Amino acid sequence: MTHADTVIDPALEDGVPASPDRLGHPRAPVRKKRFGLRMLLVAVVTALIAGGLGQFALFAHKVANAEAPTTANADAIVVLTGGHARVSEAVRLLEEGRASRLLISGVHPGTTREQLAAVTASDLPLEKASVDLDRVALNTAGNATETAAWVRKNGFGSLLVVTSAYHLPRAQAELSGALPNVNLIAYPVFSKDLKLGTWYQEPDTMRLLMREYVKYILARLRIAVQGVG
Numbered sequence: 001m002t003h004a005d006t007v008i009d010p011a012l013e014d015g016v017p018a019s020p021d022r023l024g025h026p027r028a029p030v031r032k033k034r035f036g037l038r039m040l041l042v043a044v045v046t047a048l049i050a051g052g053l054g055q056f057a058l059f060a061h062k063v064a065n066a067e068a069p070t071t072a073n074a075d076a077i078v079v080l081t082g083g084h085a086r087v088s089e090a091v092r093l094l095e096e097g098r099a100s101r102l103l104i105s106g107v108h109p110g111t112t113r114e115q116l117a118a119v120t121a122s123d124l125p126l127e128k129a130s131v132d133l134d135r136v137a138l139n140t141a142g143n144a145t146e147t148a149a150w151v152r153k154n155g156f157g158s159l160l161v162v163t164s165a166y167h168l169p170r171a172q173a174e175l176s177g178a179l180p181n182v183n184l185i186a187y188p189v190f191s192k193d194l195k196l197g198t199w200y201q202e203p204d205t206m207r208l209l210m211r212e213y214v215k216y217i218l219a220r221l222r223i224a225v226q227g228v229g
Helices: 030-062 084-095 115-116 140-156 168-178 194-203 203-228
Strands: 076-082 102-106 133-134 158-163 183-189
Touching: 030 168, 030 194, 030 203, 076 084, 076 133, 076 140, 084 183, 084 194, 102 140, 115 133, 133 140, 140 168, 140 203, 158 168, 168 183, 168 203, 194 203
Parallel strands: 076 102, 076 158, 102 133, 158 183
Antiparallel strands: none
16 A cells, blocks of 8 residues: 555545635535524514514504594593693593593693693683692603502593504503503594604604604513513
């Protein structure tokens, strides 16, 4: 047997293919495996992004096409502050007899009843007999907490929820978590300055909806975790 006959194939070590070549680079099967894993990761990330954008589009469509119930009545009304139009609409509903009592949640501690009455489009005075003010809540979760306490104290079984259309999904989620046995009737309020019908053409409206969608998802996750705990 010559020396040439005893030379071991450089591609084999003890009969097993060597992982690196002579220059230390991974051989083709390893490179293909890593490439496949990278492509799988890209596909998964792309699918998640596409799914997220699809869910956001559904959220925006639902907000833009929300309709206020024209005949629904309830035991009480809650309006979450954040604009004069919200309070004006809630007071109008109370004046129409759609409910017997109103809670204005999230009122600034320094705001008086007279000041609130001045910004509404109604002549109905905000008397203590029919209108309660929540000055504690600082955010939507706080609105839900204070509203739940008010509802339980008064024994209400149904509630008209008045807030801006874009804010309504998150408000409903928070209130549903705090009041699982109360019938919540959504009443969206639309701002004339917010072009929800063409949100996909309005950068400012799109940014507002995207921020609200993220807040909505985070609220749903927090409520779900609290429910498990």
